[in-house]
Amino acid sequence: MALLDALRRSGGVWFGWSGEISERERRTPKLQHHSALTVATLDLTSDDYEDYYNGFANSTLWPLFHYRLDLATFDREHYQGYLKVNQRFAHALLPLLKAGDHVWVHDYHLMACGEELRRMGCTSPMGFFLHIPFPAREVLTALPTHDVLVRALFSYDVIGFQTEGDRDCFLDYVVKEAGGRILGHDRVQAYGREVVVAAFPIGIDAGAFARYATTREAGEHAARMRRVLNDRQAILGVDRLDYSKGLPERFRAFERLLADYPENRGRASYIQIAPRSRSDVQDYVDIRHELETLSGRINSEYSEFDWTPLRYINRSFSRRALAGLFRIARIGLVTPLRDGMNLVAKEYVAAQSPRDPGVLVLSRFAGAARHADGAVIVNPYDVGGVADALQRALNMPLAERKERWRTLVEGVRRDDVMAWRESFLERLYAVR
Numbered sequence: 079m080a081l082l083d084a085l086r087r088s089g090g091v092w093f094g095w096s097g098e099i100s101e102r103e104r105r106t107p108k109l110q111h112h113s114a115l116t117v118a119t120l121d122l123t124s125d126d127y128e129d130y131y132n133g134f135a136n137s138t139l140w141p142l143f144h145y146r147l148d149l150a151t152f153d154r155e156h157y158q159g160y161l162k163v164n165q166r167f168a169h170a171l172l173p174l175l176k177a178g179d180h181v182w183v184h185d186y187h188l189m190a191c192g193e194e195l196r197r198m199g200c201t202s203p204m205g206f207f208l209h210i211p212f213p214a215r216e217v218l219t220a221l222p223t224h225d226v227l228v229r230a231l232f233s234y235d236v237i238g239f240q241t242e243g244d245r246d247c248f249l250d251y252v253v254k255e256a257g258g259r260i261l262g263h264d265r266v267q268a269y270g271r272e273v274v275v276a277a278f279p280i281g282i283d284a285g286a287f288a289r290y291a292t293t294r295e296a297g298e299h300a301a302r303m304r305r306v307l308n309d310r311q312a313i314l315g316v317d318r319l320d321y322s323k324g325l326p327e328r329f330r331a332f333e334r335l336l337a338d339y340p341e342n343r344g345r346a347s348y349i350q351i352a353p354r355s356r357s358d359v360q361d362y363v364d365i366r367h368e369l370e371t372l373s374g375r376i377n378s379e380y381s382e383f384d385w386t387p388l389r390y391i392n393r394s395f396s397r398r399a400l401a402g403l404f405r406i407a408r409i410g411l412v413t414p415l416r417d418g419m420n421l422v423a424k425e426y427v428a429a430q431s432p433r434d435p436g437v438l439v440l441s442r443f444a445g446a447a448r449h450a451d452g453a454v455i456v457n458p459y460d461v462g463g464v465a466d467a468l469q470r471a472l473n474m475p476l477a478e479r480k481e482r483w484r485t486l487v488e489g490v491r492r493d494d495v496m497a498w499r500e501s502f503l504e505r506l507y508a509v510r
């Protein structure tokens with residue numbers, strides 16, 4: 079989404095996994111041409127899907143980088159699968175590159191892709207952007223192959239992180255584990271190379287999202303929701319069903335709100351939209367069961383025949399429908415235990431009506447909290463603290479809501495996806 083319109087304008091190739099599994103290990107990608115944009119994709123084999131995607135990417139790197147050492151598995155076969163797919167992607171990409179091209183690689187699935195491109199003689203300027211947090215050195219070093227992976231990152235010319243905090247963790251590793259040197263002007267030297275390392279906080283297309291919120295589809299969803307709410311206040315969460323998003327803690331915080339502030343019984347409803355993701359990984363099955371149990375408990379304890387406290391929905395909605403729901407929710411509840419940025423927080427802000435904006439309750443552990451002065455910031459582990467914040471937000475006077483929203487929306491509009499993309503590309507284009 080973030081890159082599509084830039085690629086459409088500048089022309090270029092989007093290259094990645096097709097999302098399909100097939101047993102034939104093709105070396106050449108499938109190409110689809112959309113005027114100046116070419117979409118090139120490769121399928122994964124079922125072994126790749128297990129070892130690379132479900133394995134090293136989503137059962138090792140994802141939990142580890144989100145500080146969940148307890149969930150991370152370390153399996154050599156998974157790691158070999160990760161390297162193999164990264165190499166295969168590099169081999170398939172190389173013939174598509176032309177002189178003067180720039181390569182921008184995204185996220186933890188493809189950290190080792192640049193190294194293979196360089197090994198094959200690719201001299202194009204290459205950038206890498208990590209969408210998820212970069213963990214503290216003490217956490218990263220639990221990964222048996224931490225040094226190989228960080229070394230691989232030094233094949234890129236520009237390494238981008240979501241926040242200064244992530245960048246600092248990376249630099250701490252490079253200096254203390256790899257004997258690297260920080261040279262100033264975002265330049266860092268290690269493993270015999272000099273690269274740019276900087277923070278580029280990602281944003282959204284705020285204008286487009288605000289427009290979604292006033293479309294007919296948005297209005298229809300908002301009206302349906304209003305009918306069931308029947309003048310009650312809505313607390314809304316929208317997250318991929320992932321253990322990093324802090325959903326069990328969030329359910330408990332809502333339960334605590336009803337217990338500690340009983341005036342909200344029959345007056346506030348919590349709607350949680352959580353489309354399933356990575357359902358082949360056991361930890362995702364486990365969290366689903368935990369949430370089903372919790373929502374059942376809360377609803378059976380507090381429901382009235384004319385009031386359902388918690389609506390927990392496991393399917394996805396269109397972006398316009400989401401925008402409509404965001405607009406009428408009094409609280410946008412975004413409480414990940416760790417998150418690179420969290421775009422839902424920004425989308426909630428963009429979708430609000432200036433005349434009657436809602437309140438963003440945001441975890442301090444989301445990258446988005448770094449530039450969110452108008453939000454009510456919470457510690458998601460502190461269930462009672464989140465319940466107190468919900469109570470405060472539910473009772474916040476209109477004048478304060480407006481003031482907080484104005485501060486927030488200014489940031490969301492200024493640090494939008496275009497600014498993110500341009501600031502990264504500027505650094506990449508400056509590479510000689």
Ligand code: GDG
Pocket residue numbers: 209210280316317318351353393394395396397400417418419420421422423425
């Ligand atoms: C990773 C990092 C970083 C959600 N439900 C539906 C739906 N969504 C959309 C949201 C939002 C996107 O998915 C989720 O983005 P997040 O940023 O919240 O989280 P991750 O998926 O974990 O993304 C994260 C991000 O990369 C970007 O760098 O911010 O930290 O983890 O746009 O609205 N979209 C639709 N239906 C749904 O039901 N259409």
